[in-house]
Amino acid sequence: MPRAVLFYPMLFLALLCAPFSARAALEIQVIGGAANKIAVAMVPFQAAPGQPVPDLSQIAGDDLERSGQFRRVDLGGAARPVAPAQVDHAFWRGRGADAVVIGQVSALPGGRFEVRFYLMDVIKRTQLAAFAYTIPARQWRATAHQIADIVYEKLTGTPGAFSTRIAYVQKQGTRYELRVADADGHNPHTVVRSAEPVISPRFSPDGTRIAYVSFEDKKPVVYVQSLKDGRRTKVAAFKGSNSAPAWAPDGKRLAVVLTRDAGSQVYLINADGSGLVRITRSASIDTEPVFSPDGTTIYFTSDRGGSAQIYQMPASGGDARRVTFNGSYNVSPSISKDGRRLAYISRDEGRFRVVLHELSTGQTRVLTDSARDESPSFAPNGQVVLYATVQGGRGILGTVSLDGQTRARLSESGVDAREPAWGP
Amino acid sequence: MNKIFWPVLLALTVSACGTKGTTPAQVEDRTGTGTATTAPATGAASTGTSSDSVSGSALPGDATGVDPRKDPANVLSKRSVFFDFDSFVIKDEYSAMIQAHASYLNANRNARVILQGNADERGSREYNLALGQKRAEAVRRALSVLGVTESQMEAVSFGEEKLRKTGSTEEAHAENRRTDVVYGDE
Known part of the structure; x- marks a missing residue:
């Protein structure tokens, strides 16, 4: 029997950027416990005005969770770092996190965005990945899937399949x-x-x-x-x-x-x-x-x-x-x-x-x-x-x-x- | 099912414009429940809702110029062969029907039939396509034995893609395990 059912109505919002508008809902059902799952804190990226919804960390977090190999760490009450220097490794370790994903989005002229993201290993206290993208709004979700692919591969050793x-x-x-x-x-x-x-x-x-x-x-x-x-x-x-x-x-x-x-x-x-x-x-x-x-x-x-x-x-x-x-x-x-x-x-x-x-x-x-x-x-x-x-x-x-x-x-x-x- | 309406409509359609899109096959054999709708004495034809009423339908009708394949009173208007679960054996009750189609095809060498096999909805679509093909092939072989040439026949399958009856009841499944005989000019 399902022990936890997580439902994310937020994907209704993604309609805004779906060309063949489809009322999509995504439901992730986790039957087993959290054992053997990599615990990752998906911290919402620093947002820019006019950026698409949902947040990149939300989309990437859903990808990772759907794989069955990851679980999200509860962010409740935590300070939300947006740059590597702000990550308090001991704090996140205390929250049970193995890794933390953070980032920033800034608006560029012409409706484009710059996205920076960082993957931090809070056990080894190292930075595992850092990437920057300059994208139009229509590549929002694709960028989130790439971020998920990078996180997945860095933490499991297997390439991700989220951009497929x-x-x-x-x-x-x-x-x-x-x-x-x-x-x-x-x-x-x-x-x-x-x-x-x-x-x-x-x-x-x-x-x-x-x-x-x-x-x-x-x-x-x-x-x-x-x-x-x-x-x-x-x-x-x-x-x-x-x-x-x-x-x-x-x-x-x-x-x-x-x-x-x-x-x-x-x-x-x-x-x-x-x-x-x-x-x-x-x-x-x-x-x-x-x-x-x-x-x-x-x-x-x-x-x-x-x-x-x-x-x-x-x-x-x-x-x-x-x-x-x-x-x-x-x-x-x-x-x-x-x-x-x-x-x-x-x-x-x-x-x-x-x-x-x-x-x-x-x-x-x-x-x-x-x-x-x-x-x-x-x-x-x-x-x-x-x-x-x-x-x-x-x-x-x-x-x-x-x-x-x-x-x-x-x-x-x-x-x-x-x-x-x-x-x- | 309206007993009077269909034969009248069909008679009108057929006499007015020969072969037209609607096939009497669609009227026939819908329920497969074994309740034969027998013709009243007025001459209005039977709608033959059951496949096992086949032997009762003699061959009147075509003297008037009506296409015998579309005459509800004619066994040639029977177009569906139903199969038991996981079976590809043509039951005896269809022998008169198959014999009649073979005779028609043998007498009309330009006539062609497509034998459309079907399966119920359970399981793999591709595997069901193959099961439907086996049912189509069973009818093709039966016609072949009776002298119909290969060039007159094509056995194809719709698998579970064209369910005549939806739902997961055994009645619906039985209705969908069948081969339909469709003439090339229909």
């Missing part, structure tokens, strides 16, 4: 929109609008293109679309159904699932639609391919053993080996960037939940406590899983830390969100 993007499909009435947004769900941009369903978006490895499945031709067809100019090509529109695109790490080829020769089978195809090669040959369902980060292995879902399970095979084709054994329904694999973990959806007593699977040991851990989870997707740094679920009859997006202890919800009111994918 996600894609998802939003359904409103009978309208479908494929959207690309910041990793925290803000700044959504619609890249496809359709009266027919869109599913399975996947960013190219360099983030410049997006593959997806559209039903606009009255059947599933795989498209690849440029995120720069919106131009798109039909990559797979063969007889039958075309679906489940997955980029090879080199960005030149995709694995897709076609039914042109048999039931759903996995093929490789060049990103321009040429060079089709079939790589699975079964009389069963083979679908949801995903490449290992080194490109040598493909993980996929198959019912060849009598129930839906995840298998792996050489990307060049060949024998498949079963990966999942618990339960009768394990589907939708996502692999971490280091290739060490899978996240997938597992059915247990009628509930569909996100499971984390350590490939070296076969150990699994259920990360969520919901019932209708779908489409797990690792953050680029492998430390958080994005997924879709249903809450109050509505599709929402959520993130969960690898220990399952911190869950956050990214959602807009009144619309259905589904099919999330995390991009670079």
Whole structure:
């Protein structure tokens, strides 16, 4: 059961700087205690007149908290330093802080701002980072995410993933929109609008293109679309159904699932639609391919053993080996960037939940406590899983830390969100 | 469901302008509850709400020039094959319907059908797409065995993307586990 639920209505204010205005709310749920979390004091930066809201330290603090690896230190009654010399290390240490983030914002002519921020290690009494940015107001949130990335990397040793993007499909009435947004769900941009369903978006490895499945031709067809100019090509529109695109790490080829020769089978195809090669040959369902980060292995879902399970095979084709054994329904694999973990959806007593699977040991851990989870997707740094679920009859997006202890919800009111994918 | 309205509307639509957008398939087989709406003696056709009323619908109607595929009294107007949970076997109750479509396709080699498989909403969208494909393939194979050529047929899947019935009841799930037969000119 949740021990603490923190709700931040402040993000409603962020509407002011969202171009495709979206009523977004962010809810972070911390299930476990504070043990093993890095305690960071996010001191509000010295503000400048006319600066966007919320404060940079607020946005960066939410990022850090959502990762599950940080907790904020209570600032109540404390003096609020804005420069390194003002930081009282012993005081913050007494508050339980491991680190303190401080900064200043000053207004520049032309609506620009100068941002300075400092990360102080109050245990070692040293300065870990100091950066300055000159930004227009529209880069406010992006700057906060960069600050969070720096703090995250300095304190965990792992690069942050706060400046990355996600894609998802939003359904409103009978309208479908494929959207690309910041990793925290803000700044959504619609890249496809359709009266027919869109599913399975996947960013190219360099983030410049997006593959997806559209039903606009009255059947599933795989498209690849440029995120720069919106131009798109039909990559797979063969007889039958075309679906489940997955980029090879080199960005030149995709694995897709076609039914042109048999039931759903996995093929490789060049990103321009040429060079089709079939790589699975079964009389069963083979679908949801995903490449290992080194490109040598493909993980996929198959019912060849009598129930839906995840298998792996050489990307060049060949024998498949079963990966999942618990339960009768394990589907939708996502692999971490280091290739060490899978996240997938597992059915247990009628509930569909996100499971984390350590490939070296076969150990699994259920990360969520919901019932209708779908489409797990690792953050680029492998430390958080994005997924879709249903809450109050509505599709929402959520993130969960690898220990399952911190869950956050990214959602807009009144619309259905589904099919999330995390991009670079 | 209005028993009189639809047949009349369809008759008017069909006689006035031949094939038009609205397919009788949308009228048919909505409930799947097994309550057959039988035709009263007045000749107003059955709306055949149940798939298992198939054997009762004989083949009148097309003498008047009405497209037999759109004649609610004709078995060809039946377009949905429903499947049991986790099953891809076509039940016996659909054999007359499938036979009728095969005969029509064999007699009209220019006619084409799209077999649209569907799945209920539980679980992965892509996996459900594959399940819907299996249901579409089951109907395609059945028609193939009866002599329909491959070039006349395309089996595709909508997975869980085009739920005919929403909700998480078993009734809704059953309604969504189906293959629809849609002609190319519809």
